[in-house]
Amino acid sequence: MRNGARIVEVPIHYTPRTYAHGKKINWKHGLIILWTIIKWRFLPIPGC
Numbered sequence: 001m002r003n004g005a006r007i008v009e010v011p012i013h014y015t016p017r018t019y020a021h022g023k024k025i026n027w028k029h030g031l032i033i034l035w036t037i038i039k040w041r042f043l044p045i046p047g048c
Contacts, residue, residue, distance in 0.1 A: 002045060
């Protein structure tokens, strides 16, 4: 987005996994995701 790319939504069909089938996301994953969002939002783009 910061380089002018356009975002388009595309519909998909998705059947989520259950916890028993391997969906084991906890609070640690949330912190990693939050850090990634902050990092890509505020750090400068190399070469710009």
